[in-house]
Amino acid sequence: MIEGPRSERTRKTDLEPVTDPGSEQRIARRHPLIWTGILHHDYQSSPIRVRNISSTGAMIECSSPVRIGTEPLLELSDSISVSGTVAWVVGDQVGFAFHSPFDMTQLAESIPDVAPSEWIRPSYLDDSGSDSPWDPRWNRMSVGELRQELEGYIKR
Numbered sequence: 001m002i003e004g005p006r007s008e009r010t011r012k013t014d015l016e017p018v019t020d021p022g023s024e025q026r027i028a029r030r031h032p033l034i035w036t037g038i039l040h041h042d043y044q045s046s047p048i049r050v051r052n053i054s055s056t057g058a059m060i061e062c063s064s065p066v067r068i069g070t071e072p073l074l075e076l077s078d079s080i081s082v083s084g085t086v087a088w089v090v091g092d093q094v095g096f097a098f099h100s101p102f103d104m105t106q107l108a109e110s111i112p113d114v115a116p117s118e119w120i121r122p123s124y125l126d127d128s129g130s131d132s133p134w135d136p137r138w139n140r141m142s143v144g145e146l147r148q149e150l151e152g153y154i155k156r
Contacts, residue, residue, distance in 0.1 A: 028054035031104065039064075039094075041072030041086075048094075050076070055104060057084065057097040066094050077110040 035050040039062055046064035053059075058074070066072070066086055074082045074096060082102055088095040141149065 028056040030054045033107075035076060035107070037077075038075040039066070039072050040075065041066055041070055048074070051093070053102070053104070053107075055098075055101045057087070057095065060094050060096055061092050062094050063092055071099075072096075076107065080106050080110055 030052045031054065032052045033050060035053070037048050037050060037060075039046045039048045039060065041064075044064065046062050046066075049061045051059045051061060060074070066089055068086050068089055070086050071083065072086065074084060076082065082098055083100075084096045084098040086094055087097045
């Protein structure tokens with residue numbers, strides 16, 4: 001009898017995990033968080049945000065381009081720096097594999113940067129009658145008024 005890929009019979013090998021040495025094995029528990037830091041790479045320093053972290057690595061967001069295979073230094077505070085290798089990059093997200101196990105309790109002992117107590121209102125929120133999408137005149141327009149306002153921008 002020829003068995004297809006969806007045979008009703010389950011073989012023991014189907015239940016065993018794949019342990020290809022080249023495949024990525026994540027065994028460390030990840031902790032989601034938002035933590036700021038600095039990535040020192042390619043003769044520059046870029047501000048980053050840590051999105052999740054474990055004892056073996058972290059996923060960070062970095063607006064500067066980062067190359068796979070480089071070995072930058074991740075600075076999480078004045079007293080915490082971790083060396084590692086860039087394992088993957090997708091857009092502004094970077095997979096960072098630590099060279100040695102990271103002690104997560106260091107983060108609990110560190111004091112994170114906090115936002116300043118005084119918030120300065122961004123200029124685009126000012127009621128100056130600008131063409132900002134937050135301009136109050138956009139809130140209550142009818143479809144006809146909106147069409148008149150946008151005349152010349154709409155292709156017909």
